[in-house]
Amino acid sequence: MKRNLAISAASVTCCLSLLLSGCGAGSGSASGGADKAKTGESVKPAAAASTSSNEKVKLTFWDENAGPDRTPFLQELIKRFQEKNPNITVEYVGIPSTSNKQKYDVAIASNDTPDIGGIMVPWISDFAAKGALLPLDDFYGKWSDKDKLSKGLIDYNKSLAPDKKLYQLPTTMYLDVFWYRTDWIKDAGLNAPTTWKDFFTDAEKLTDASKNRYGYSIRGAGGSIVQLTNAMYAYSGIEHYFGSDGKSTVADPKNVEFLKKYVGLYKKNTPTSDITNAYKEMVATFDTGTAAMIQHNFGSFNNHKQSIDGKFAATILPKSDSGKRITAPTANGYGIFKNTKHPNEAWQFLAFLLSADSQTYWNQNIGQMPTNSDALTSDYVKNSQHIQEGAKVMADKDTVVLDLPVYLPDYNNIMTQQLEPNFQKVMNGSMTPESFLSGWAAAMDKAKADYDKSIKK
Known part of the structure; x- marks a missing residue:
């Protein structure tokens, strides 16, 4: 598993180096998204979040760490997504962190999983081995913004799954x-x-x-x-x-x-x-x-x-x-469950959550670091002492990323x-x-x- 360590260290250093250099891979539009997010105005989501279908679809979304410090911001993102995609309704289900893994385990065992939900890194191997998650490789490969996420992060997540497929996409990082x-x-x-x-x-x-x-x-x-x-x-x-x-x-x-x-x-x-x-x-x-x-x-x-x-x-x-x-940096995000009857619409919602504007809004409100390179250029990131501290540490040659066996x-x-x-x-x-x-x-x-x-x- 030493290979996993190298991937993880490289991916985190790559993301954090953007903070130190002040440059990103995209247009840098995330700053504007951050300003709009503060006022509650709608922001432009990722192009992949739009749908041309008029079919009425309902998605069930599980938040694995629900609470007053997070729930309102996910509900706001859901509202913005639904305004952009009026044919898709997203039902929010909040799960307290104290019982999240148990709730998922019961749902998987009873074949009653949501369409999409929060997936913590230590769960990837377990859920993938149980066949509970939908591989995201095809969706991700065709996504126009795939280069906005660190390849190292993607490769690391793949390495955690027994079949080396992609089952989770990260929207936030922290140390x-x-x-x-x-x-x-x-x-x-x-x-x-x-x-x-x-x-x-x-x-x-x-x-x-x-x-x-x-x-x-x-x-x-x-x-x-x-x-x-x-x-x-x-x-x-x-x-x-x-x-x-x-x-x-x-x-x-x-x-x-x-x-x-x-x-x-x-x-x-x-x-x-x-x-x-x-x-x-x-x-x-x-x-x-x-x-x-x-x-x-x-x-x-x-x-x-x-x-x-x-x-x-x-x-x-x-x-x-x-x-x-x-x-030991952590990058949590979301996955789509294999039982979903609406994989395309679930991907549209996931792509929306991965967009620069969504990530900027989400991370500035929970105090964490985005994974989208455009969001890393936002004013929130530039003015956050704790994230800048993390950037300097990860750029230090004496920093070692611990190879936790979350696989x-x-x-x-x-x-x-x-x-x-x-x-x-x-x-x-x-x-x-x-x-x-x-x-x-x-x-x-x-x-x-x-x-x-x-x-x-």
Whole structure:
């Protein structure tokens, strides 16, 4: 899977280099789209989003991460698409992130899938192996704007599927960062958490439990392992998820060292409630002034902007002692399900979501980075500190993209069903860091062995 790593690193660097150079592959019309998006005026969608048919068609669309921070903007995009295509109705179905994979699994098992829906990167291999998704290669190959998306991103997504076909097209990208209170850091005379030493120092020095103020907040519930993986490998500097011997590097002594220090913050420099905090609760601790720092990705930017505008900033997770910065960019998007009775209309909607104007509107409202090269020239991108920070990091020769084994069909289930509850046991002291990481490594080793065996058949 080292080939996948090279593709992923190249694709992300290609996209982010556009931010640094200020140029794009297209006409640069996305800036105008961004201005219109702010006022709610309609914007010109991709040419492929138009239809000449008068047939009345209804599409069901599943949003895999529904909530007040995202739903209104997808509904606005649906409204714009329907105005352009009055014969197509798109029914929006919002699924909370806490139950999204379960909802999809049940739908696939019962053969009751939507026409189109949000597909996270770790799901591509699983859904493709189950035959749930429609290959997009033919649609994408004939799409007039296909050169606006990085070839590296497309090739990487193909590499995740057992048959190497294209099943998901990304509309947004993000990296993990430490969001931190710039005012607290300044008032305390501390450094921003741009090194691991400063991070742990800040977490300690900014804690004043008597005032209900803590230096950090740990995500202890849903989604905890994604963030833990990114932080752990960033600290250890280990460049590959599986070593040259084919075994997982998760239980490496440097990862054990990090986990002990990290969990040592719990209840001392973090709120006690962290053990049950998922995304919303963790973000709230930061935005309400309870925590000085949290780890998340670009996606929570607008939450912080609404609550503490001018008092926060982001830094990509620090370099390790080796001098390498290990990071794991993610590019999520949408796929069409094989059971759809309207593949052409579903593609029209997907092409609309992929357009520069749609991507600019969508990403500026959720605080993430577009994948369309024209959208990368928008004013939103140029003026976003966290995205510019990401661009500089990805252009750094010492940055290494971690080759997460998201191609393993069991990857997501291991993360959510085994590791999330076990991480809470580590936090409450009923499981040791060594035992937790050993069990994690064993599960991934078995998943890889099963996968390797299956592809040899």
